[in-house]
Amino acid sequence: MSRLRAAAVILAALFLLTLIGQRLVSGSLDSLEAGLTQVEKLCADGSYQAAKAQIGSITQAYQKQQAVLALFIRRDKLSELENALCGLSAYAHPDYLQDLLCETGKLKAQLNGIRRLFFGLL
């Protein structure tokens, strides 16, 4: 019967890990998406310096969380996202507004892909 207790402990631990994973991944992806939307808005308003600072802060925040996210999401997907984020600040310039919007759109699509990968049942 001690094995039954072990099974209950394993199930509880897995349930907890799943809950933590769901919250962490959902929270990180939501904050990234919100940050990208903020960048688009700042650029549309002509605040390119503020947009650059915003890109820097979301990239830093993402890099801090990346190690923990790697427990739940494929590393190659996380690296692709990091590469795309790092190159984004180069487009925060009045001449490249369309390119910036295109890149943020691609990033959001990537985020959706990761969301589907993690939360999708089928």
Next chain:
Amino acid sequence: MLILMLRTLLVYLLILLAMRLMGKRQLGELQPAELVSTILISNLASISIESPELPLTASLVPVFLIVALELLLSGLCFCWPGAARLLFGSPVTVIRNGKICRDTLRALRFGTGDLLEALRGKNVFDPAQVKWAVVETNGSISICKAGEEEPFIPVIADGQLLKGALQLCEKDCRWVSQVLQKENCMQAQVMLLLVRISGEYQLIKKENSPSPQKRNKGLWEGRL
């Protein structure tokens, strides 16, 4: 490379822990559910070793979920023998007094050739030499040869009356009640009641079972 080695070591140790948790049942002949979990675990364990881009949780979470389910399932089967019958089936008699039960063989999808092969594996070349043959739930065959002592058939196991076994040893519920009355115990108190067709029986009460064996070092040296 170092990370790969560490991941392999970690997966190896955790799978070892998982198999240890599942117990000795997993290491002998497997029941269908145990076979499924063993195959799944071996495949899942290789995923995170082969694909370094995948998180370790991608294989460890499913492995430990299967282990937990396997443990719960075995606990369920222990507490409710009906669940065990549903999941693993029951032993089935295929030869009785040298006669092959054809309908049973057909129900098992067991050809005569398969039966003879299984008998040859037990050094029996003529079914007429077999007094009683049973296909166990794991697919293996157990036999009692003619001329050997009549086998004991379990009629009560863990306080549960096995009605199929009762028919096999040509007894009825009234006979069991008489035996229980004679032995002055209730059915629930019986761990095992083994009966022969001749009427000879062995009754083991639950309170007579020895206390659990202590896992001390002296056991390895032959001391208990």
